[in-house]
Amino acid sequence: MKDDFSIKGEVIAVLEAIEDPTQGKNLLDAHMIEQVDVQSGVVDITVLVELGRTREERFSLEDSIYNKVEEIAGVNEVKVKLTTPKAVAQQKNADPLPEPKQPAAAKPKAAAIPQAEPIQGVGKVIAVASGKGGVGKSTVAVNLALGLRDLGYRVGVLDIDIYGPSLPTLLGLMSRPSVSERQIVPLQTQGLRIMSLGFLMEDDTPVIWRGPIVTGIIRQFLRDVDWSGLDYLIIDMPPGTGDAQLALAQTVPVDGAVIVTTPSKLALIDAARGLEMFRTLNIDVLGIVENMSEFVTPTGEVFKIFGDGGVEEEAKRLDTTVLASIPLDPAVRSGGDEGSPVVASAPDSPAAKSFLALAENVAKQRPIQPGEESADGKKKGLFSFLKS
Ligand SMILES: Nc1ncnc2c1ncn2[C@@H]1O[C@H](COP(=O)(O)OP(=O)(O)OP(=O)(O)O)[C@@H](O)[C@H]1O
Numbered sequence: 001m002k003d004d005f006s007i008k009g010e011v012i013a014v015l016e017a018i019e020d021p022t023q024g025k026n027l028l029d030a031h032m033i034e035q036v037d038v039q040s041g042v043v044d045i046t047v048l049v050e051l052g053r054t055r056e057e058r059f060s061l062e063d064s065i066y067n068k069v070e071e072i073a074g075v076n077e078v079k080v081k082l083t084t085p086k087a088v089a090q091q092k093n094a095d096p097l098p099e100p101k102q103p104a105a106a107k108p109k110a111a112a113i114p115q116a117e118p119i120q121g122v123g124k125v126i127a128v129a130s131g132k133g134g135v136g137k138s139t140v141a142v143n144l145a146l147g148l149r150d151l152g153y154r155v156g157v158l159d160i161d162i163y164g165p166s167l168p169t170l171l172g173l174m175s176r177p178s179v180s181e182r183q184i185v186p187l188q189t190q191g192l193r194i195m196s197l198g199f200l201m202e203d204d205t206p207v208i209w210r211g212p213i214v215t216g217i218i219r220q221f222l223r224d225v226d227w228s229g230l231d232y233l234i235i236d237m238p239p240g241t242g243d244a245q246l247a248l249a250q251t252v253p254v255d256g257a258v259i260v261t262t263p264s265k266l267a268l269i270d271a272a273r274g275l276e277m278f279r280t281l282n283i284d285v286l287g288i289v290e291n292m293s294e295f296v297t298p299t300g301e302v303f304k305i306f307g308d309g310g311v312e313e314e315a316k317r318l319d320t321t322v323l324a325s326i327p328l329d330p331a332v333r334s335g336g337d338e339g340s341p342v343v344a345s346a347p348d349s350p351a352a353k354s355f356l357a358l359a360e361n362v363a364k365q366r367p368i369q370p371g372e373e374s375a376d377g378k379k380k381g382l383f384s385f386l387k388s
Pocket residue numbers: 130132133134135136137138139140161164166239291292326327328329330331332333334336337351
């Protein structure tokens with residue numbers, strides 16, 4: 001009988017003969033083999049793959065390793081574990097692994113990005129974006145979703161803010177999504193289906209993802225998550241104009257974008273830039289949301305804390321409309337911090353009413369019958385998934 005040591009040698013030789021199609025190099029040269037362990041003929045292989053790979057790419061890589069290693073005489077069992085460089089670095093309590101030597105642009109992957117295809121079973125896809133960070137984009141996204149829910153629609157929210165996913169905090173979600181029949185099952189809370197990049201992060205460390213990885217992650221979140229049976233999918237975008245916007249437009253047809261800004265002149269300049277980017281990508285802009293428009297004291301005094309840069313005029317100039325003006329309200333901030341957004345925690349507040357007006361406006365511009373036949377052709381009962 002062959003000993004484990006010589007089996008290990010053969011396993012390594014086999015891995016050296018398997019090419020990673022994404023990088024065009026064998027698995028060893030691509031530095032993708034983290035560990036090979038052999039104990040009594042049981043082979044344990046840990047493979048490093050970047051998070052952005054599609055399900056198909058991961059399965060096909062796993063399959064080719066299984067098939068080749070299984071053939072080696074003396075091997076009783078093969079276990080292949082795919083992990084990310086980040087997870088390994090954290091496990092070792094070390095700095096993240098250095099960037100692969102091959103420049104991202106040289107990967108043959110970009111050409112493989114498919115044409116935008118609708119998400120099965122989703123009525124309308126609405127992107128919530130901002131030109132600048134911190135203007136309240138995520139707050140608007142989640143309260144818009146709750147407003148649509150209150151109108152009787154089935155709503156999901158996908159948070160792809162690569163710089164700081166805040167949906168888990170805004171909705172008080174701590175758990176991780178599960179996988180069923182090779183699909184990621186979104187979390188459910190407050191009548192919404194939720195998926196966030198934040199569920200995949202081990203801690204609050206900012207992660208710098210390069211373009212192809214961002215594209216891969218966004219495709220995976222749109223394609224590999226079970227969104228079926230939704231009227232509206234709200235997408236909380238990262239601020240600015242970058243890879244994420246492009247990846248979204250290339251992956252699914254987006255029915256409309258909502259641009260969030262504060263009334264300050266600087267925020268408005270960035271908002272205009274964000275709006276133009278969506279138009280360049282052939283995504284219709286439904287309008288602008290003016291957030292933190294004013295602060296009204298309990299005695300009725302009005303303060304324009306973020307100035308009055310002229311959102312209405314700017315909207316006209318950009319040939320769009322103001323969908324809603326949301327006041328600066330401590331209840332919005334505290335609702336977000338406590339995991340119960342203002343539409344749920346203080347539905348009678350002026351801010352919640354403005355969010356509801358926003359939801360009505362979006363639903364009017366991109367109408368769908370609640371519980372209407374979904375794109376997958378199945379008739380879904382209203383709120384059926386909430387009861388499941
Ligand atoms: N109308 C409002 N009144 C009071 N506080 C608000 C309002 N809108 C947002 N906030 C608060 O402002 C902060 C930033 O909001 P949020 O995280 O939604 O912004 P963002 O644009 O998504 O930020 P980022 O760019 O970091 O993702 C949060 O603490 C939020 O509760």
